[in-house]
Every structure is written in structure tokens, then in C-alpha cells.
Amino acid sequence: MSDVQPLLEIKNVTTQFVQRRGMFARENRVLRAVDDVSLHVGASETLGLVGESGCGKSTLGRTVLRLIDPSAGQIKFEGRDIVPLTQRQLRPLRSRMQIIFQDPYGSLNPRMSVRATLLEAMRVHGGQRTAAEERSALLDLLERVGLRPEALERYPHEFSGGQRQRVGIARALSVRPRFIVADEPVSALDLSIQAQIVNLLMDLQADLGVSYLFIAHDLKLVEHVSQRVAVMYLGRIVELMPRERLEHSLHPYTKALRSAVPEIDPAKRKLRVLLTGEPPSPLNPPTGCAFHPRCAIAQKGLCEVSRPELRELAPGHFVACHLAG
Amino acid sequence: MTHLLEVRDLHTRFQTQAGPVRPVDGVSFDLRAGGTLGVVGESGSGKTMTALSILRLLPAGAGRIESGQIQFAGRELSTLPEREMRALRGKHIAMVFQEPMTSLNPVYSVARQIGEVLWLHEGMNKRAARARSIELLRVVGISDPERRVDAYPHELSGGMRQRVMIAMAIACSPQLLIADEPTTALDVTIQAQILELLARLRRELGMAVLLITHDLGVVAEFAEEVLVMYAGTVVERAPASALFAAPQHPYTQGLLASAPARQAGKRRLATIAGMVPDLAHLPGGCRFRERCVRAVARCSELEPPLLDSGEGRKVACFVAMAELTGRPL
Numbered sequence: 001m002s003d004v005q006p007l008l009e010i011k012n013v014t015t016q017f018v019q020r021r022g023m024f025a026r027e028n029r030v031l032r033a034v035d036d037v038s039l040h041v042g043a044s045e046t047l048g049l050v051g052e053s054g055c056g057k058s059t060l061g062r063t064v065l066r067l068i069d070p071s072a073g074q075i076k077f078e079g080r081d082i083v084p085l086t087q088r089q090l091r092p093l094r095s096r097m098q099i100i101f102q103d104p105y106g107s108l109n110p111r112m113s114v115r116a117t118l119l120e121a122m123r124v125h126g127g128q129r130t131a132a133e134e135r136s137a138l139l140d141l142l143e144r145v146g147l148r149p150e151a152l153e154r155y156p157h158e159f160s161g162g163q164r165q166r167v168g169i170a171r172a173l174s175v176r177p178r179f180i181v182a183d184e185p186v187s188a189l190d191l192s193i194q195a196q197i198v199n200l201l202m203d204l205q206a207d208l209g210v211s212y213l214f215i216a217h218d219l220k221l222v223e224h225v226s227q228r229v230a231v232m233y234l235g236r237i238v239e240l241m242p243r244e245r246l247e248h249s250l251h252p253y254t255k256a257l258r259s260a261v262p263e264i265d266p267a268k269r270k271l272r273v274l275l276t277g278e279p280p281s282p283l284n285p286p287t288g289c290a291f292h293p294r295c296a297i298a299q300k301g302l303c304e305v306s307r308p309e310l311r312e313l314a315p316g317h318f319v320a321c322h323l324a325g
Numbered sequence: 326m327t328h329l330l331e332v333r334d335l336h337t338r339f340q341t342q343a344g345p346v347r348p349v350d351g352v353s354f355d356l357r358a359g360g361t362l363g364v365v366g367e368s369g370s371g372k373t374m375t376a377l378s379i380l381r382l383l384p385a386g387a388g389r390i391e392s393g394q395i396q397f398a399g400r401e402l403s404t405l406p407e408r409e410m411r412a413l414r415g416k417h418i419a420m421v422f423q424e425p426m427t428s429l430n431p432v433y434s435v436a437r438q439i440g441e442v443l444w445l446h447e448g449m450n451k452r453a454a455r456a457r458s459i460e461l462l463r464v465v466g467i468s469d470p471e472r473r474v475d476a477y478p479h480e481l482s483g484g485m486r487q488r489v490m491i492a493m494a495i496a497c498s499p500q501l502l503i504a505d506e507p508t509t510a511l512d513v514t515i516q517a518q519i520l521e522l523l524a525r526l527r528r529e530l531g532m533a534v535l536l537i538t539h540d541l542g543v544v545a546e547f548a549e550e551v552l553v554m555y556a557g558t559v560v561e562r563a564p565a566s567a568l569f570a571a572p573q574h575p576y577t578q579g580l581l582a583s584a585p586a587r588q589a590g591k592r593r594l595a596t597i598a599g600m601v602p603d604l605a606h607l608p609g610g611c612r613f614r615e616r617c618v619r620a621v622a623r624c625s626e627l628e629p630p631l632l633d634s635g636e637g638r639k640v641a642c643f644v645a646m647a648e649l650t651g652r653p654l
Contacts (some may be wrong), residue, residue, distance in 0.1 A: 052512035160600050190367035190601070191539065195583035195594035202592060217512065224585035224594070260517035262542030264569050264584065269546070274521060275514045278482050 005079055006040035007179055007211050008064060008097075013037045013073030015056075015063045019283070031283050033059040034070070035235035041179065044205060046212040048226030048243070050219050050257070052279055056235040057215045061181040064213065065097050066090060077179070095125035095175035102184035104168035108156040114142075114167055115152040118174050125175040137174075144207075145170045146200060162193035169200065173208075183215045198225060219246075219261055228316070231257070234282055234290040237310065241317040250313060250324040253291050289322070297323055328355040328396075329500055329533050330379070335393035335403075337378050343605035347391070348374040350557035353631070356533050356550075358500065363548030363565065364537045365580075369601050370554040372537045376503050378403075379535075380420060381410050398500060416446040419494035421487070423506035428490060429478040435462070435489050436474040442496045461492040466522055484515035491522065498530050505537045520547055541584060545569050553577050556602055556612040559631055563638040573640040573649065575617045611642070619644045623654055 015034035033056040041047045051057045062068040064075055066082055074081050077093060085093075101107040108117060118138055122129070129137065139149055145166040156164055165185065172180055182201065186194040202225060204210060216222050222229055223246050231239040231254045239251040249255055256273040263269045275294050280286055286293050292303040302322055310318040313325040337349040349371045356362045366372045377383050378390055381402060395402040397418065402410065414420075422428045430438060439461060440454035449457065455474065462470035465488040478486055487507060494502055504523065508516035524547065527534050538544055544551055544565065551568045553561040553576065561574040572578045582595035599616040602608060608615050610625040617624065623643050631641040634649050647654045 052514065162600060191541070191580055192367060192583055192597040193600060195585075195596040198585070199593050199596060219513070220585045256514060260513045262516075262520070262540060262546045264542050264545045264581065266545075266566065266569075272517060272521075274517055278484050278515060279512075 007043045007045075007078065008213075009040040009074075009076040010064055011038045011074040011076075013060070013063060013070045013075060015059050015068055016071045029283055032235050032285070033282060034063055036073075037232075037235075037237055039230060039237065039240070041211050041213055043178070044209045044211055045228070046205065046214050046226045048222035048229040049213060049215045049232060050217065050222045050229065051232035052217060052257075054279060054282065055232045056282070057232050058183055060232070061099070061183050061213055061215050065099060065181055067099070096177050097179045097181075098172035098175065098177040099181040099183060100165075100168050100172050100185045102188055104161075104164040105156060107168060108164065108171075110156050113153055113155055114147075114170075117167070117171055118152075121171050121174045141170045141174055144173065144204070146196075160193075161189050162196060165189060165197050166200070169197075169204075173204065176208075177210060179211045179213070181213045181215065184217070185214075186221070187216065187218065194221075201225065219257055234279060234285055236290065236320065237318075238291065238320045239318065240310065241314075245314065245317045248314075250317070250319045251321050252295050252297055252324075256294075289320075299323060327358075329358040329360075329398060330356040330535070331394070331396040332375070332379065333394040333396070335375065335378060335395065336391040337374055337383060337388055338391040339388040341605065343603075346604040348388070348557050348604060349378060352393075352554070352557075352559055354552050354559065354562065356501070356535060359527075359531045359533055360550070361527065361534045361536065361548045363544035363551045364535065364554060365539065365541060365544050365551060366554035367539060367601055369556065369604065371557040372554050373505055375554070376420070376505050376535065376537055380414060380418065380503065381405070381407075382414075412446075415442055415499075416497045417499050418501045418503065419497070419499040420503045420505065421490050421494050421507045423509050429486060431478050434475050434477055435481075439474075439489070439493050439496055442493050446497045457496070458492070461496055462489070464495070464526075465489075465492045466518070467492075483511055484518065487511060487515075487519055488522070491519075491526070495526055495530060495532075499532055501533045501535065502527075503535045503537070506539070507536070508543065509538070509540070516543070523547070541569070541581065553580075556607065557604065558612060558628075558641065559639075560613065560641045561639065562631070567636065567638060573634055573638065573645045574613075574642050575619050575645070576613050579616075579618075621654060 013034055014032060014036055017031045017033060019029040019031060037060060049057050059068060063070050070083060075083050077097060082090060082093060118141060138152060142149060142151055147166050186197045189197060214222060214225050223243055226243050228242050229246055230237050233253050239249060239254045249258060256275045259270045259273045277294050288304040288306055289308050292298040308320045308322045310320045312318050333353050335349050335352045336347055339346050339348060352375055364372045379395055383389060390403050436455055436458050439458040443449040443454040443457055459470045459474050462473060467473050467485060467488050508519050511519060536547055548565050551563060551565050552559055555576050561577050572581055579597040583597060585594060597616050602612060610627055611629050614620040614624040621644060629641045629643050631639050632646060634640045634646060643654055
């Protein structure tokens with residue numbers, strides 16, 4: 001895959017927010033939500049992105065779509081850097097990169113029927129279509145996401161959570177995207193419905209060849225859907241690996257994360273590495289390795305002083321830890 | 326063995342625009358002193374309404390206990406006067422909810438909120454309550470408790486707020502702790518800390534815990550016994566290890582099969598077709614039959630009762646019972 005050009009390639013992307021304090025803004029505080037991140041997503045590939053709340057994974061997802069502007073770095077989509085583009089220049093690209101949100105209820109217009117929602121997206125991004133063509137395109141979409149034709153005349157509140165997420169997916173698909181950021185797409189859904197939506201997303205990839213940046217806090221889910229998994233901590237990627245390597249993860253944070261997941265099967269239960277404390281504030285990140293205050297193996301004089309960069313310790317397996325490997 | 330808590334044929338009734346519904350519809354279970362019972366189910370299964378019924382905290386005006394018994398330490402709670410119920414809540418039965426931010430009062434300091442419990446139930450004066458509050462914060466693993474005791478809820482992280490809720494809950498050494506999705510809003514590393522804390526407190530204080538969750542992994546690790554609920558009824562009850570090793574009800578089987586962890590290497594997840602039925606329009610017979618791959622004609626005629634299926638287990642399914650007992654349907 002490395003010899004072909006990836007669909008999305010980001011280099012050294014940093015996204016920061018400035019918090020103004022006080023009327024004269026003398027004490028602006030900078031929150032670096034995404035800190036020098038480089039990643040790529042191949043065609044028809046799913047890159048999983050895991051991390052705990054506040055680690056910057058959602059900000060990264062929005063940044064690669066330029067829903068939030070990065071403060072530094074390159075975002076190449078289909079080979080072209082989209083960072084310098086104006087919103088107007090971005091518009092034709094928008095149809096090829098879409099997003100699915102966690103809460104479809106919050107992201108669908110409650111006053112628009114499914115028909116109106118889907119048509120709006122299709123008309124903004126698509127070319128001219130006759131009424132008959134539109135109708136058949138709508139019915140195709142519904143069938144693809146597993147909704148019945150009657151759904152067209154319904155409003156968001158008339159659906160269950162799982163069905164609403166299907167509507168959200170239909171809207172994203174209506175413009176025939178090549179790349180979709182799926183930001184916690186199933187975490188608001190019941191377990192039996194989660195599996196339905198996960199299968200749908202995977203079927204769509206098999207049929208249409210879309211790529212996903214799949215953002216979730218659920219490590220097992222990410223492991224299931226992704227070809228590669230990136231683990232984020234306080235704005236930085238601390239480990240990136242093919243999914244088969246997750247079992248042999250090398251970063252102490254990834255290991256702790258894996259061991260913290262409650263296990264149904266007693267035989268698979270791992271010795272728990274109980275992390276002490278909580279993730280630090282990104283407004284005031286620790287020096288050196290951001291994970292060192294919670295890390296069981298941190299070495300004094302090293303980890304709090306120098307920040308580890310990602311190193312490739314096995315083919316395709318990158319770890320940002322001085323002591324790994 | 327006497328039980329600390331015995332719930333018998335509990336029904337709650339809610340008035341909705343679509344007509345009356347029963348979110349809890351014939352639930353029975355018991356919990357021994359010092360035991361742990363996990364209640365699992367998806368949204369609308371009635372697990373939270375069961376807990377709120379026991380606490381007599383059903384939303385006023387909208388819902389009420391229609392019939393059934395709730396025996397707690399020899400007293401019948403369903404008909405207890407509100408004044409006596411208030412004396413019981415927080416002292417003998419404590420609770421922890423999912424979202425500590427909404428259960429803590431934002432305008433009072435931690436000291437004041439824990440102190441209120443101690444003053445109300447233990448008659449402590451201000452100075453003693455403050456000292457005990459600091460002690461309790463230390464017990465639940467909050468560092469620097471002398472300083473944190475004066476913090477306000479918004480100054481604490483989600484994990485820390487949940488620790489404060491737990492400190493309030495254990496302030497009077499209750500016999501029963503009802504924890505409703507206590508870790509759902511927390512990150513997984515913090516969840517592990519909180520579950521560890523609850524397990525330790527349970528051992529040390531000898532309190533029984535009723536843990537309500539949608540997370541099968543959490544229940545598998547925490548509870549000795551598990552109750553599986555679906556659409557207001559109990560469909561299966563078993564010791565946790567037995568349940569997860571060999572689920573008997575088709576719904577439990579489907580739930581376990583749809584968890585990604587169980588299917589490593591398999592690309593498509595097993596699913597349960599359809600969705601939870603609308604309580605106002607329940608299908609006749611078994612409530613799960615429309616989604617059930619094993620349903621037979623009988624399932625639409627009668628509602629299967631929860632029956633002993635051997636080895637201390639119970640299941641509410643005609644097909645499973647026929648298989649397990651070898652008797653015809």
C-alpha cells in the first residue's frame with residue numbers, strides 16, 4: 001500500500017484553540033488539541049483512531065475535513081494539499097469527504113423530512129437530475145442503508161436511534177464520498193443495534209470502496225473494523241499499528257487501555273494495569289512524554305525531559321516511547 | 326438463606342400519550358446480604374425503572390408502583406410512608422447514578438454535600454461531619470482530601486465526581502448500594518478504577534450491590550449473579566460465570582454473540598434483527614419473539630414464565646426449557 005498514493009495523507013498537523021481570558025486578552029491560553037500528527041488513510045481502508053475523552057481524536061477528525069482549520073501542517077486529499085484552499089475552493093471536494101456523527105439526532109434537522117435532508121445534500125453537491133432520477137437515487141440510498149421507502153416522508157423524531165444513524169449514513173453517502181470520518185458512529189446505540197450499524201458500514205466499504213477514519217473510544221470495536229489502529233493521548237499519536245499487532249502493543253498507554261476493557265470471557269481476562277490518576281489537562285501538558293505522570297515504567301531523567309517521537313519497531317508498527325522495544 | 330432484598334412480581338405503570346405502559350412488568354428477584362447482582366439490558370428494558378421503584382423515586386405524577394412486593398431487610402417498601410422511606414434512603418439503601426454532575430448540587434461544596442448526609446442520618450455536627458467527609462474522600466481514593474473537600478463539583482473531573490458520589494453513598498455504611506450505570510460516562514481507564522473501588526468497598530463494608538449496566542463486560546467482571554431484562558421482564562437469571570459461558574435465552578445468546586470481542590477475525594458481526602418493541606404496542610406472547618430466530622407458534626400464544634432451568638438458573642423461554650428438560654414444548 002505504501003507504493004500507491006494514499007487517499008488522505010496528513011503531515012505534522014497541529015490544531016490549537018486560543019482561550020481568551022479577560023477583556024484585554026493579555027493572558028491568552030493556547031490549547032493544543034492536535035499536536036504534530038502525521039497519518040495516512042489508503043483507498044478502501046479503515047484507519048481506527050482510539051483515545052479517551054479530550055485526547056483530541058474528534059478535533060483531528062474535523063481538522064482533516066477542514067471543518068476546523070489546522071494551525072500548522074499539510075492535509076493532502078487525493079494528492080492535493082487542502083490547507084491553503086478557501087472554503088469556496090473546498091466545496092467541490094466536500095462531496096468526496098463526509099462525516100457521520102455520534103448523535104444523529106443532533107446532526108439532522110428536526111424540521112426536515114428524510115427526503116428533504118437527502119435531496120438537499122444531493123442538490124448541493126450533485127449535478128442536475130430529473131425528478132425521476134432523483135427519486136430512483138433516493139430509493140437506492142434507502143435500500144443501501146436498510147431503510148424502507150416509507151422512511152422518505154418521516155422526520156428524525158419518528159425514528160429509533162439505530163434508524164436515525166442509518167439516515168445519517170444515507171446523508172453522508174448521498175454525495176458519493178470516497179472518504180468518511182465516522183466519529184463514534186455507534187456509541188450512542190444499544191449493543192444489538194451497534195452490530196447492525198457496524199455491519200452496514202463494513203458492507204458499504206466492500207461495495208463502494210469508501211475509506212473510513214473510524215474514531216471511537218471502544219478499543220474492541222476499533223479493532224474489529226480497522227485495518228490499522230492509531231492510539232492518541234493528549235493530542236499526539238503514541239502508537240500506530242496494523243490491527244493484528246494490537247495484541248502485541250508496545251506503548252504502556254495502549255497496554256493499560258487494553259487491560260482496562262472489561263472482559264466477558266474469564267479466560268481472556270488480562271492482568272489489569274490500573275492507571276493511577278487521570279489524563280492531564282491539554283492546557284497544561286506535562287513536559288517530555290505527556291504520559292509519564294501516569295506511566296508505570298517511566299524513567300526519571302528521561303521521560304519527563306525528552307519527548308519521544310514515533311519509531312518503527314516492527315514493520316508498520318510505530319511507537320512513541322523511549323522504553324518500548 | 327434470608328435475603329436482604331426480595332422483589333416479587335413488581336409492576337410499574339406510566340401514563341404516556343400513547344396510553345398506559347408498564348416499563349417494569351412482573352419482575353422478581355432477590356439479593357442476599359453482601360451479594361452482587363448485575364442487571365443488564367438495553368434501553369427500555371426496565372432496569373433503571375426497577376431500581377427507581379425500589380428506591381421509590383419514580384418520576385412523580387408520571388409513574389407509580391402498580392402491584393408487587395419489595396421486601397428490604399424485612400420491611401415492605403412499596404407501601405412505606407414517604408417519611409420512613411426518606412429515613413431509609415441514603416442510610417440503609419444508597420445510590421450512585423450515571424451522571425454525577427447532575428446528581429451533585431452545583432452550588433454546594435463537597436464538604437457541604439457529604440456533610441448533609443452525615444448530619445441528616447447520623448446527627449453529626451458540622452465539625453465532626455467535615456472530619457468524616459475528609460476521611461471518606463480518602464477512602465474513595467481522592468488525593469489531597471483536606472483541600473478537595475472544599476471544591477465545588479465543576480472543579481472536579483468526571484472520575485473524581487463519581488468518587489465523591491460514592492463517598493456520599495457509603496457515608497452511612499448502607500446495607501445496599503444501587504449503582505445505575507456508574508461508569509458509563511467515564512473513560513475506560515477511569516471505569517476500571519471506579520469498579521475496583523466499588524469492589525473493594527463492597528468487601529470492606531459488607532454491603533450488597535445492585536449494579537445496573539448495559540455493559541456485559543462490566544457485569545461479567547463485577548457481579549456474582551446476573552439478571553437479564555428485556556422489555557420490562559426478566560428473561561434470564563444465572564450466576565455470572567454460567568451465564569456468559571452458556572447463555573440459555575435466545576436474547577442473551579444474541580447479545581453475547583453481537584459483541585465484537587467474541588468474533589475475532591470474523592468480519593461481520595452477529596446481529597439481533599429488528600429492535601426493542603414499543604412498550605405501548607407489545608406483541609402478544611413472548612416479547613422477544615419478533616426478533617427471535619428460534620421462535621415457534623407457541624411463543625405468540627403465551628408469554629413464557631421465568632422457570633427454574635437447573636443449577637440455580639432461571640430462563641423465560643419455551644424453546645430453551647424444552648431443550649434443557651427434554652420435555653416437549
